[in-house]
Amino acid sequence: MGYPHPSHPKETVLLSRYFGDPGARAYAGWVERGGYEGLRKALAMPRADLIEMMKQSGLRGRGGAGFPTGLKWSFMPKDDGKPHYLVCNADESEPGTFKDREILRWTPHAVIEGCAIAAYAIHAERIYVYIRGEFTEAWRVMTRAVEEAYASGALGANVFGSGTRIDVVLHRGAGAYICGEETAMMNSIEGKRGNPRIKPPFPAQSGLFGMPTTINNVETLSAVPHILTRGAAWYKGLSLSSPRSTGTKLLSVCGHVQRPGNYEVTMGTPMRDLIFDMAGGMRPGRTLKAVIPGGSSVPIMSAAETEDCALDYEGIVAKGSMLGSGGVIVMDDSTDMVRTIWRYTRFYAHESCAQCTQCREGTAWTTKVLERILSGRGKQADLQLLLDLADNMTGKTICVLSDSCAAPVVSGIQKFREEFDAYIAGARRPVLAAV
Amino acid sequence: MSADVTVTVDGMPVTVPAGTMIIEAAKQAGVLVPHYCYHPSLPSPAVCRMCLVEVEKSPKLVPACVTQVAEGQVVHVSSATAKNARQGVLEFLLINHPLDCPICDQAGECELQDYVFQEGRVATRYGEYAKRFNPVEDFGPDVLYVPNRCILCTRCVRFMDDVAGAAVLNVSERGDRAYIGIAEEQLLDHPWAGNVVDLCPVGSLLSKDFLHKARAWDLDKTASICPGCTQGCSISIDTRDDVVVRFRPRPNLEVNRHFMCDTGRQGYRWLNRGDRVEAPLVREGARLVATDWDRALDRLGVLLEKTTGSVVLLASGRLSTESLGLARQLVAGRDVAAAIHVPMGDAQPLAGIPNLALRRERVPNLKGAELTGYVAGFERAFAAIPRAALVIVLDADLTPEEEARLAAAGAEVVWMGTVATDAQHHAQLVLPLTTMAEENGTYVNRDGRVQVFQQAKGAPGMARPAWWVAGEVLAGPGPDRDAPGTGAEAFAALGQYYPAFAGLSHADLGFTGLVLPPRLAEATR
Numbered sequence: 001m002g003y004p005h006p007s008h009p010k011e012t013v014l015l016s017r018y019f020g021d022p023g024a025r026a027y028a029g030w031v032e033r034g035g036y037e038g039l040r041k042a043l044a045m046p047r048a049d050l051i052e053m054m055k056q057s058g059l060r061g062r063g064g065a066g067f068p069t070g071l072k073w074s075f076m077p078k079d080d081g082k083p084h085y086l087v088c089n090a091d092e093s094e095p096g097t098f099k100d101r102e103i104l105r106w107t108p109h110a111v112i113e114g115c116a117i118a119a120y121a122i123h124a125e126r127i128y129v130y131i132r133g134e135f136t137e138a139w140r141v142m143t144r145a146v147e148e149a150y151a152s153g154a155l156g157a158n159v160f161g162s163g164t165r166i167d168v169v170l171h172r173g174a175g176a177y178i179c180g181e182e183t184a185m186m187n188s189i190e191g192k193r194g195n196p197r198i199k200p201p202f203p204a205q206s207g208l209f210g211m212p213t214t215i216n217n218v219e220t221l222s223a224v225p226h227i228l229t230r231g232a233a234w235y236k237g238l239s240l241s242s243p244r245s246t247g248t249k250l251l252s253v254c255g256h257v258q259r260p261g262n263y264e265v266t267m268g269t270p271m272r273d274l275i276f277d278m279a280g281g282m283r284p285g286r287t288l289k290a291v292i293p294g295g296s297s298v299p300i301m302s303a304a305e306t307e308d309c310a311l312d313y314e315g316i317v318a319k320g321s322m323l324g325s326g327g328v329i330v331m332d333d334s335t336d337m338v339r340t341i342w343r344y345t346r347f348y349a350h351e352s353c354a355q356c357t358q359c360r361e362g363t364a365w366t367t368k369v370l371e372r373i374l375s376g377r378g379k380q381a382d383l384q385l386l387l388d389l390a391d392n393m394t395g396k397t398i399c400v401l402s403d404s405c406a407a408p409v410v411s412g413i414q415k416f417r418e419e420f421d422a423y424i425a426g427a428r429r430p431v432l433a434a435v
Numbered sequence: 436m437s438a439d440v441t442v443t444v445d446g447m448p449v450t451v452p453a454g455t456m457i458i459e460a461a462k463q464a465g466v467l468v469p470h471y472c473y474h475p476s477l478p479s480p481a482v483c484r485m486c487l488v489e490v491e492k493s494p495k496l497v498p499a500c501v502t503q504v505a506e507g508q509v510v511h512v513s514s515a516t517a518k519n520a521r522q523g524v525l526e527f528l529l530i531n532h533p534l535d536c537p538i539c540d541q542a543g544e545c546e547l548q549d550y551v552f553q554e555g556r557v558a559t560r561y562g563e564y565a566k567r568f569n570p571v572e573d574f575g576p577d578v579l580y581v582p583n584r585c586i587l588c589t590r591c592v593r594f595m596d597d598v599a600g601a602a603v604l605n606v607s608e609r610g611d612r613a614y615i616g617i618a619e620e621q622l623l624d625h626p627w628a629g630n631v632v633d634l635c636p637v638g639s640l641l642s643k644d645f646l647h648k649a650r651a652w653d654l655d656k657t658a659s660i661c662p663g664c665t666q667g668c669s670i671s672i673d674t675r676d677d678v679v680v681r682f683r684p685r686p687n688l689e690v691n692r693h694f695m696c697d698t699g700r701q702g703y704r705w706l707n708r709g710d711r712v713e714a715p716l717v718r719e720g721a722r723l724v725a726t727d728w729d730r731a732l733d734r735l736g737v738l739l740e741k742t743t744g745s746v747v748l749l750a751s752g753r754l755s756t757e758s759l760g761l762a763r764q765l766v767a768g769r770d771v772a773a774a775i776h777v778p779m780g781d782a783q784p785l786a787g788i789p790n791l792a793l794r795r796e797r798v799p800n801l802k803g804a805e806l807t808g809y810v811a812g813f814e815r816a817f818a819a820i821p822r823a824a825l826v827i828v829l830d831a832d833l834t835p836e837e838e839a840r841l842a843a844a845g846a847e848v849v850w851m852g853t854v855a856t857d858a859q860h861h862a863q864l865v866l867p868l869t870t871m872a873e874e875n876g877t878y879v880n881r882d883g884r885v886q887v888f889q890q891a892k893g894a895p896g897m898a899r900p901a902w903w904v905a906g907e908v909l910a911g912p913g914p915d916r917d918a919p920g921t922g923a924e925a926f927a928a929l930g931q932y933y934p935a936f937a938g939l940s941h942a943d944l945g946f947t948g949l950v951l952p953p954r955l956a957e958a959t960r
Contacts, residue, residue, distance in 0.1 A: 176609075193606065198481045198501055354587060354606060354613035355482040361527035364611035368564050385560055392523030395495045396484055 008278040016264040019106045027148035030109035038225030042117040043162040050121045056232035058246030063217030075204035076122040084124040085208040087215040090131045091180040094295035096327030099250035100218040104138035108145035114221030133173040177351035182215040196399035241268025245312030253279040255330035267312040286332035294324020297404030299411035337416040342370035348405035359402035362393040376430030442508040457499035472588040473500035476692045530561040541638030543651030575623030582614045585639040591631035600786035626783040629697040649675040657891035663699035664794040667880030672891035679706045696793040706872045713896025716865035744824025745770035751830040752798025755876025757925035758901035760807035773809045774816035803879035867898040874900040875922025886948030
């Protein structure tokens with residue numbers, strides 16, 4: 001459903017089917033709508049078959065990296081005698097992304113059911129759901145849903161009489177973007193400063209509290225019950241393009257479109273359909289200038305690059321960007337690209353955890369150079385400097401926050417250089433006071 | 436998995452145990468990978484990103500401090516890619532770093548200065564922007580924090596968290612606003628806190644005691660052993676113009692790794708005392724008269740011969756094994772009560788390092804004294820004084836009460852020492868000795884480890900080591916006399932008398948010492 005708008009014919013509503021339907025929030029209402037069938041089915045399956053089913057479905061991580069979910073689950077050690085943990089990443093804070101919030105608000109039991117299936121598959125008895133601190137409504141809804149799930153036997157010491165123990169702990173973030181990074185999230189749950197950890201060791205070997213841990217995104221886990229009820233082959237069939245991108249993807253469309261909102265599409269749907277049909281296209285008299293397809297951390301696409309771009313992992317990579325979290329930021333010809341990019345780098349400079357030198361200093365310096373350009377005092381050499389800094393900030397740090405700050409700068413200068421030149425040459429009026 | 440792995444670092448093959456990190460393997464190959472946050476005695480967070488090296492077949496540069504070697508790995512530390520990455524890090528570190536090297540205590544021993552000089556950019560590209568500014572903070576008894584110079588390597592935070600076990604430091608704020616914070620209402624007053632100053636690779640954490648005292652390049656550094664307790668930490672005595680300005684820990688993985696306690700660190704001032712005895716004095720009636728060493732040694736020989744009764748030897752536990760051992764031989768075969776005084780304090784262990792503590796026994800050479808025939812504590816020795824014919828005071832610190840008991844006894848007194856005291860007024864002979872900083876010698880620590888300390892400064896006036904005095908007398912008269920002339924020779928002479936040291940030499944002991952076999956380390960005499 002193109003929530004808050006009515007569903008568009010080009011959408012494939014799977015996860016978003018009950019968005020806006022208050023009845024789906026309650027346990028009974030969820031069961032009426034077919035809920036918890038997947039969990040009951042999973043509990044009767046051998047774990048290896050369950051993981052194999054995920055592999056067959058082609059489900060990949062919806063948080064940004066697109067790692068195959070079944071493969072991730074299969075990395076968890078077997079019979080090692082240690083407690084295992086599942087962490088549900090509900091710290092959705094990628095600029096431009098608001099899909100997980102709607103899943104949590106409207107279909108909390110889908111999240112709980114997906115979590116429980118995953119926990120069963122990886123031998124975890126405890127699930128931590130790390131909810132972004134600002135999501136107060138989602139927090140309330142989830143709290144109620146967890147209580148109901150315990151009361152109904154879907155969680156607890158003996159889930160649906162299967163003898164399996166599954167507990168859910170809701171954990172609220174405190175406002176740091178970096179805690180959405182999986183290893184920083186584990187530190188945060190442990191009560192430490194939310195700094196990303198060095199990998200290796202990977203979470204499947206040594207994660208939360210030093211134990212084998214799997215971290216999955218809200219959207220990924222919400223898709224899991226559907227695969228159980230309808231089968232891996234059906235899910236794999238949901239693809240208009242690459243066999244390596246299957247199922248549906250929720251896309252949060254924001255920016256200069258007539259109907260911003262969440263749209264759920266089959267993998268491989270043309271990007272143009274999303275922007276011009278489902279989201280209603282540009283405002284009258286405006287033309288498309290640029291799109292950031294996967295949240296602010298991915299390279300910017302020019303209007304031309306969106307032409308025949310398929311919305312799936314491979315299709316967007318082919319156009320030089322990434323599907324990322326699915327936060328589609330649409331910009332029309334009224335957009336000041338330099339200022340937009342500056343706004344992003346300022347965000348990353350604010351959110352850098354300060355561990356790695358390149359990120360701590362580079363994000364702030366990049367922002368300062370952009371401020372100088374926007375204040376009309378930029379120099380031609382600043383553009384090369386920005387590219388040099390971006391090069392030093394890419395692929396050299398513990399996590400990818402630094403790379404994320406560099407991505408829009410590099411793609412922006414490559415694709416919209418004339419706008420930078422205009423500020424530097426004095427052809428465009430400064431928009432910031434001199435710093 | 437095989438136990439050893441062979442890798443190539445900058446063209447140099449090197450074989451190291453499996454599990455070794457690249458940075459340590461490179462060291463073995465003679466290649467120093469520049470680094471800031473890595474420290475061999477701390478856990479590695481891999482945050483400074485300075486040690487990124489190129490590994491063939493790896494898509495990205497890898498941090499050498501947390502990447503284990505793999506068989507056949509080809510590592511490039513000096514390649515253009517690795518150098519460019521380091522240059523980038525150095526540029527980032529410098530944009531907010533003040534160029535105040537001329538007034539910074541760290542200048543000359545600063546790792547930022549060194550690496551920027553080695554391979555940093557010639558000019559800044561940061562030019563017009565303001566640098567981050569935060570005021571200097573007083574962290575505790577001896578530590579100042581200068582946040583403007585901080586490169587956030589977090590060595591200090593990790594030392595306090597993981598080694599000292601007192602998590603008072605933290606990284607506060609985020610992004611380029613970050614700084615090292617101290618927990619509210621807390622001070623950096625842990626008994627081992629001073630190590631954060633040594634660990635800091637730049638001039639951000641400073642010792643108040645050493646503040647603006649000397650420039651690093653004016654210092655002479657001498658390998659020595661801390662005289663503070665029986666732990667026997669390896670230290671460097673840093674002197675400027677023959678004045679000791681600080682003690683710093685010297686790496687010794689077997690004893691103190693890279694650390695020393697604050698009590699030891701501050702225990703250098705006595706080495707600079709001005710009230711030293713500088714010439715031998717002999718008694719002429721009621722007066723003590725300055726003389727030369729020949730006459731003083733003659734007098735000592737005569738005294739030793741004519742006092743045929745029992746002897747009391749009151750010694751200091753700061754004396755070298757050589758001095759204690761040879762002095763004890765002056766009265767060999769007689770009825771002797773030989774003792775050292777052992778001041779006691781509280782033990783202060785360093786939580787994260789096994790078998791490392793400031794020990795209760797606050798002398799460095801208790802074991803060496805025991806091995807050469809001394810007992811700990813003056814009680815029995817003082818009880819023997821009333822019937823003794825001769826008392827030799829060997830740089831012992833005597834209380835006023837003990838001095839009075841000594842004066843009241845009828846024995847002849849030979850006083851050898853460093854600093855003038857009342858006890859010498861009752862002596863027949865006063866001989867000026869050197870301190871441990873003014874001679875070469877050995878201490879034996881509580882685990883039986885014999886360690887060499889080197890001479891760090893010149894001796895005042897005519898002061899000589901006690902082993903020299905004893906050696907001269909023991910050698911007797913004659914043309915073929917063979918008295919030790921150096922600390923090493925004195926140590927060799929020691930081996931003739933004490934089997935524990937037989938066959939050992941200062942050269943054998945090296946910079947980290949050797950543990951005596953348990954059989955020999957038993958106090959036998």
